[in-house]
Amino acid sequence: MAMAADQIEQLIKDAIPDADVAITDLAGDGDHYSARVVSRTFAGLTRVQQHQKVYGALGGRMGGQLHALQLITAVPEEKESD
Amino acid sequence: MTSARERIDEIVRDNDIVLFMKGTELFPQCGFSSRAVAILNHLGVPFKTVDVLQDPDVRQGVKEYSDWPTIPQLYVKGQFVGGSDIMMEMFENGELQQLVAAPAS
Numbered sequence: 312m313a314m315a316a317d318q319i320e321q322l323i324k325d326a327i328p329d330a331d332v333a334i335t336d337l338a339g340d341g342d343h344y345s346a347r348v349v350s351r352t353f354a355g356l357t358r359v360q361q362h363q364k365v366y367g368a369l370g371g372r373m374g375g376q377l378h379a380l381q382l383i384t385a386v387p388e389e390k391e392s393d
Numbered sequence: 394m395t396s397a398r399e400r401i402d403e404i405v406r407d408n409d410i411v412l413f414m415k416g417t418e419l420f421p422q423c424g425f426s427s428r429a430v431a432i433l434n435h436l437g438v439p440f441k442t443v444d445v446l447q448d449p450d451v452r453q454g455v456k457e458y459s460d461w462p463t464i465p466q467l468y469v470k471g472q473f474v475g476g477s478d479i480m481m482e483m484f485e486n487g488e489l490q491q492l493v494a495a496p497a498s
Contacts (some may be wrong), residue, residue, distance in 0.1 A: 358479050359461070366462050374462035379425070382478050 314377050319369070320345060326368030337381065345381040353386045375379055397454030405458075408474045410440035410493060414465040415456045418442050425477040429465040432477075432484050469493060470475045 316334040321344070323332050331349040336351035346365070353361045366373045373380060405411055410433070412482050416422030418430050419425035433440050445464050456462055459473040467474040474480065483489035 321417060358482070359473065359475050362475065362479065371462070374456065383482070 314372065315341065316344060318341065319346065319380070322370065322372075323348060323365060323368045327364065331387070337379075339361070342377075343379040343381075344377070345383070347383045347385070349385045351387060353384055358393050397448075397450035398458060401451060401455050401458050404441070404443060405471055408441040409470055410438060410466075411443065411468045412440055412465055413443045413445055413451070413468075415446050417444055422446060423464070425463070426465045429467065429477045429480055432480050432489070433467075435484070436490060436493055455462070470495075 316336055319333050320332045323330055327348070327350050329350050329352065333347045335345040337343040337345050348361075348365055353364070354362070362382050365382060365384060369377065369380075412426075412429055414421060414423075414426035414429060414434060416426055421427035421430055430442070443451065443455075445455060452464070455464070455466055459466055461473065461476065462477055465477055467476070467480055473490075474492070476485070480489060483492070
């Protein structure tokens with residue numbers, strides 16, 4: 312079973328409202344995606360915890376309905392204020 | 394009979410570097426597992442692999458053990474490190490090399 316890219320993006324944004332999400336359909340088959348998720352809420356979390364947060368947003372679909380999601384997470388770069 | 398969780402815990406504690414994967418080191422059955430093995434081979438360190446396809450209890454159990462929904466999963470010195478994306482990111486910035494080289498704490 313496959314998922315649409317905008318569905319994945321919406322689920323992530325519902326759970327992490329400030330997230331900047333970029334989804335790429337790697338194989339064009341609706342089953343192998345790459346997602347880059349940038350959020351301030353990742354600050355201070357380990358990479359594992361950041362990814363777990365995204366997996367949590369997908370509510371158990373990861374590993375089942377969604378077979379392959381290559382994940383990159385990051386905290387937005389601090390803007391210099393001077 | 395020991396539970397899957399106990400068996401996983403024992404494997405993780407008894408081996409410095411363990412990769413739970415689909416297939417074997419020589420015949421990975423999934424692109425992500427294959428990538429994880431390639432990274433470990435490149436590091437040139439000894440590691441143990443566990444083929445989750447041989448045991449449905451371990452396949453499910455390891456996901457609950459780490460609260461991580463996918464395979465492969467890497468454990469170093471008893472700690473869950475991540476899946477293949479995190480391994481690749483840590484390999485590229487040198488963190489993984491440091492982690493496997495550091496003495497057990």
